[in-house]
Amino acid sequence: MTKLFALTLAAASCAASAQTPASNPMPDGSRDMYVGLGVVSKPRYEGAADRERAALPVLQVQLSNGLFVSGMRAGIHLGGSPQVEFGPLLEVQPRRDAEGEGAEVGDLNAVRFSIVALPPAAFSDNRLAGMPAIHSRVQGGGFLNYYLTPAWRLTSSLLYGAGNARNGTKLELGVQRLALEFGVQHRVALDAGVTLADRRYNMAFFGVGEEDSYNSGNAVFEAGGGLKDAHLGARWNWAWSPSWMLTSTVQATRLLGSARLSPLVERPTNLTVSTAIAYRF
Amino acid sequence: MPLVPHITACCTVTLAALSGGLAYAGDWVSYRDAYRAMVVFEKYGGPKNFLQSQLQVAPQDHGASLEGVQLTLAGKTNQVNLPLDPLGRTPFPLLKGAYDENVALLLSRKIGSFAVRPRVSIALQADGVYEDGELRAGCEQALGFARYGDGSLRTRQCGGVRFVFAKRVGEVGVRLHRPDGTDAALAVVASVAFPGDADDNFPTVQYRFSGNERVQLVTAYPPLAIVPLFD
Numbered sequence: 158m159t160k161l162f163a164l165t166l167a168a169a170s171c172a173a174s175a176q177t178p179a180s181n182p183m184p185d186g187s188r189d190m191y192v193g194l195g196v197v198s199k200p201r202y203e204g205a206a207d208r209e210r211a212a213l214p215v216l217q218v219q220l221s222n223g224l225f226v227s228g229m230r231a232g233i234h235l236g237g238s239p240q241v242e243f244g245p246l247l248e249v250q251p252r253r254d255a256e257g258e259g260a261e262v263g264d265l266n267a268v269r270f271s272i273v274a275l276p277p278a279a280f281s282d283n284r285l286a287g288m289p290a291i292h293s294r295v296q297g298g299g300f301l302n303y304y305l306t307p308a309w310r311l312t313s314s315l316l317y318g319a320g321n322a323r324n325g326t327k328l329e330l331g332v333q334r335l336a337l338e339f340g341v342q343h344r345v346a347l348d349a350g351v352t353l354a355d356r357r358y359n360m361a362f363f364g365v366g367e368e369d370s371y372n373s374g375n376a377v378f379e380a381g382g383g384l385k386d387a388h389l390g391a392r393w394n395w396a397w398s399p400s401w402m403l404t405s406t407v408q409a410t411r412l413l414g415s416a417r418l419s420p421l422v423e424r425p426t427n428l429t430v431s432t433a434i435a436y437r438f
Numbered sequence: 439m440p441l442v443p444h445i446t447a448c449c450t451v452t453l454a455a456l457s458g459g460l461a462y463a464g465d466w467v468s469y470r471d472a473y474r475a476m477v478v479f480e481k482y483g484g485p486k487n488f489l490q491s492q493l494q495v496a497p498q499d500h501g502a503s504l505e506g507v508q509l510t511l512a513g514k515t516n517q518v519n520l521p522l523d524p525l526g527r528t529p530f531p532l533l534k535g536a537y538d539e540n541v542a543l544l545l546s547r548k549i550g551s552f553a554v555r556p557r558v559s560i561a562l563q564a565d566g567v568y569e570d571g572e573l574r575a576g577c578e579q580a581l582g583f584a585r586y587g588d589g590s591l592r593t594r595q596c597g598g599v600r601f602v603f604a605k606r607v608g609e610v611g612v613r614l615h616r617p618d619g620t621d622a623a624l625a626v627v628a629s630v631a632f633p634g635d636a637d638d639n640f641p642t643v644q645y646r647f648s649g650n651e652r653v654q655l656v657t658a659y660p661p662l663a664i665v666p667l668f669d
Contacts, residue, residue, distance in 0.1 A: 239587045304589065305590060306589075341553065
């Protein structure tokens with residue numbers, strides 16, 4: 158009848174299926190906050206074949222006035238109906254660069270000038286080596302979610318401002334099964350969705366210009382707009398007490414369309430796994 | 439995919455946390471989560487004068503007994519005992535202090551696997567007499583509230599009500615009084631109280647709405663609940 162315990166705790170990761178938290182009725186002047194720390198195992202960048210493990214901070218804040226922060230996203234719930242959620246949304250697009258390859262690139266620069274004509278990344282297996290860093294950006298847009306039933310939610314978000322030119326746009330569409338209960342303390346949420354991106358977004362993250370090609374050794378690639386990826390995910394929340402919980406996620410993502418064909422992409426299908434302990438207060 | 443180290447790390451932090459006393463030994467429910475579920479009825483702006491909303495602790499084992507079980511809200515600023523009725527329901531106090539404290543609702547004893555749900559039913563009358571029109575209005579109000587939270591119920595209609603009685607021999611019965619003075623006892627059948635409950639052995643009397651008869655239903659003993667039926 159209601160979204161009982163339909164908690165979707167979001168992690169502060171760059172998982173593609175970041176969701177807005179369900180609207181959270183609470184007393185005026187109250188809040189619902191989670192902070193935590195865990196680990197994530199994920200591809201080094203979208204489309205990378207190699208993986209990395211990293212510390213994973215977890216953050217979710219919801220205020221009685223509708224304001225929320227959920228991982229890398231922040232927004233405001235403006236809707237007053239239990240069936241529809243909508244509002245403005247901001248998302249931090251994390252920086253992407255060669256990640257740890259900088260010193261090696263510097264060394265290769267010295268080699269390049271002595272040997273002449275070899276691109277800076279000629280001796281690197283890292284396809285991002287020599288590619289320009291994409292600086293972290295705040296994207297702006299909005300979200301609209303619709304509940305088919307209290308347990309099934311259609312989700313969407315539109316965000317603009319990605320890439321160094323701050324003009325990339327992405328549209329995320331998904332469906333979520335909320336709050337499958339296995340006893341009162343175990344809840345699982347499932348989600349599936351697709352991301353569509355315009356040409357400017359895909360060029361920023363998957364395109365290779367002529368200069369980039371020279372610097373990186375990757376073939377020139379003109380990325381187009383359209384379907385960018387499809388993903389399937391699951392989140393398991395295990396509450397130990399009202400204050401402490403373990404939240405774990407697994408998500409499979411497959412790059413599609415123009416993004417999948419990019420020379421930067423080594424493996425189009427990838428898995429992200431995370432687990433974290435969170436404190437609720 | 440190096441999953442094994444990941445799983446090992448996960449188990450390690452879990453066990454460390456559990457051994458550190460983060461978990462409760464007994465059964466509990468988060469007051470904050472329960473509040474979120476229950477406040478929806480409070481905030482609902484539609485007609486609801488014939489309705490009551492309660493929190494239900496619903497055992498998932500068929501034979502589990504709730505006799506003598508209560509929920510205890512044990513916060514720093516609020517200490518409240520909430521006895522459960524035989525259907526596992528209790529009125530839920532909406533307390534800002536308890537929400538902000540993020541307290542637990544502790545079950546007084548273990549009852550096995552259970553679920554926690556908000557339950558809306560038609561309010562009982564002290565005299566035990568229910569007009570057909572009042573029951574229809576109550577059912578329509580309950581359907582209106584259910585649709586408010588669940589758009590998929592748009593096509594459902596009110597079909598009747600179910601009187602649910604305690605499992606006490608001889609204390610069950612609903613009589614139907616028609617305007618022409620005729621009187622009939624409605625059949626008693628064993629059933630669940632609410633959809634999704636595990637215990638299907640409560641004595642119940644079902645009354646289906648039909649026509650526009652101005653009839654009265656009279657209960658000799660107070661029922662535990664009058665549950666609206668949606669077709």
